[in-house]
Amino acid sequence: MAASGTGALARRLGTGDAVVIGLGSMIGAGVFAAFGPAARAAGAGLLIGLAIAAVIAYCNAMASARLAVVYPTSGGTYVYGRERLGPWWGFAAGWGFVAGKTASCAAMALTFASYAVPGPWWAQRAVAVAAVLGLTALNYRGVTRTAQLTRVLVALSLTALTIVVLGIATGGHADAANLTEWPGTGGAYGVLQSAGLLFFAFAGYARIATMGEEVRDPRRTIPRAIPIALSAAVAVYAVVGVAALLAAGPSRLATSAAPLTTAVEAAGAGGLAPVVRVGGSVASLGALLALIAGIGRTSLAMARHRDLPGGLAAVHPRFQVPHHAEIALAVVVSVLVATVDLRGVIGFSSFGVLIYYAIANAAAFTLPAEQRRWPRWVTVLGAAGCLTLVATLPWQSVLAGVVMFALGLGGRAVVLATRSRHADHTR
Numbered sequence: 001m002a003a004s005g006t007g008a009l010a011r012r013l014g015t016g017d018a019v020v021i022g023l024g025s026m027i028g029a030g031v032f033a034a035f036g037p038a039a040r041a042a043g044a045g046l047l048i049g050l051a052i053a054a055v056i057a058y059c060n061a062m063a064s065a066r067l068a069v070v071y072p073t074s075g076g077t078y079v080y081g082r083e084r085l086g087p088w089w090g091f092a093a094g095w096g097f098v099a100g101k102t103a104s105c106a107a108m109a110l111t112f113a114s115y116a117v118p119g120p121w122w123a124q125r126a127v128a129v130a131a132v133l134g135l136t137a138l139n140y141r142g143v144t145r146t147a148q149l150t151r152v153l154v155a156l157s158l159t160a161l162t163i164v165v166l167g168i169a170t171g172g173h174a175d176a177a178n179l180t181e182w183p184g185t186g187g188a189y190g191v192l193q194s195a196g197l198l199f200f201a202f203a204g205y206a207r208i209a210t211m212g213e214e215v216r217d218p219r220r221t222i223p224r225a226i227p228i229a230l231s232a233a234v235a236v237y238a239v240v241g242v243a244a245l246l247a248a249g250p251s252r253l254a255t256s257a258a259p260l261t262t263a264v265e266a267a268g269a270g271g272l273a274p275v276v277r278v279g280g281s282v283a284s285l286g287a288l289l290a291l292i293a294g295i296g297r298t299s300l301a302m303a304r305h306r307d308l309p310g311g312l313a314a315v316h317p318r319f320q321v322p323h324h325a326e327i328a329l330a331v332v333v334s335v336l337v338a339t340v341d342l343r344g345v346i347g348f349s350s351f352g353v354l355i356y357y358a359i360a361n362a363a364a365f366t367l368p369a370e371q372r373r374w375p376r377w378v379t380v381l382g383a384a385g386c387l388t389l390v391a392t393l394p395w396q397s398v399l400a401g402v403v404m405f406a407l408g409l410g411g412r413a414v415v416l417a418t419r420s421r422h423a424d425h426t427r
């Protein structure tokens with residue numbers, strides 16, 4: 001291994017690479033899993049929830065894009081919060097992102113294994129760990145390798161989803177009456193809860209801003225790449241969501257652990273179940289690959305400011321990646337995969353990500369007019385939407401999220417107090 005450094009990352013990503021990385025994060029396992037819990041909350045009203053999630057995601061995307069132009073470095077909202085609101089706000093954003101998305105990494109690895117290896121639990125765990133280590137090794141070789149593999153995985157995922165939608169459309173069992181069925185939690189609350197759960201699927205555009213230090217001409221590339229990736233993902237989710245509801249109806253989707261498999265079987269196209277399995281496997285790998293890259297960059301930024309151990313700030317002198325951060329992440333995720341089943345962390349991850357974007361909107365609100373380009377009401381709507389969706393998540397997710405933030409913020413307070421006492425003693 002080459003010696004470590006703590007320098008800057010190399011700018012190697014163009015607009016197409018950035019769009020693909022964002023799509024790889026959003027066209028992930030969420031499209032194969034999120035419609036189940038969303039249907040449980042809102043029935044066919046999940047389509048309204050999808051629209052709400054998309055609007056809030058758009059506001060967040062605009063805030064992230066403008067902030068990334070002003071601060072074109074790794075770390076995303078961790079950096080924006082520090083620079084615009086103060087260190088504690090930046091830490092809260094970074095901690096929510098790293099903790100929530102580390103759990104999501106384990107969930108994506110386990111989801112991949114459950115699709116790829118329909119065998120005993122120990123075999124699935126072994127395959128999941130192998131996936132984490134393999135993708136970490138690929139990320140270690142440089143961000144261009146990450147972008148190249150993401151292109152392949154996104155193409156395969158979209159192909160599988162296209163086949164599924166066409167199979168449902170030609171199966172002859174689709175029923176428009178399913179779009180009027182609302183058996184979920186009920187009313188506006190259920191719709192908002194479904195929006196919060198579906199927001200999990202759109203959170204991937206943050207990866208583009210998080211990797212701002214590796215994007216060529218970030219002031220031009222990032223504001224173009226984020227809305228393109230988000231728009232494409234919204235279109236895909238809308239088409240797939242309508243197709244799944246027409247085929248299976250919200251009641252059957254609500255009780256299914258694999259809603260798209262249920263949809264193709266209900267449509268009389270059960271022969272496409274292997275396509276769903278392959279698509280779910282590939283999409284999970286794509287999401288996992290993008291998550292590893294994004295968490296590594298946020299960890300790098302936090303380590304630079306001593307909010308995480310300083311050794312995580314190392315940048316490989318040859319491959320120009322935060323290799324210590326990515327290796328540490330691989331170890332933590334592998335332990336989680338081997339010991340805990342985290343496939344149910346959609347709500348927990350949504351909690352952390354929604355707080356992350358609420359802080360991004362607050363940071364964007366403070367930008368002067370010449371740097372904003374959009375009116376302030378867009379950031380107000382984004383922040384209010386994020387906090388509203390947080391409040392409507394399942395109570396278990398809210399409790400877990402509150403505990404996670406309490407541990408992180410409390411831990412930082414202890415570390416800062418210890419450093420202060422040490423500084424006083426050495427004077």
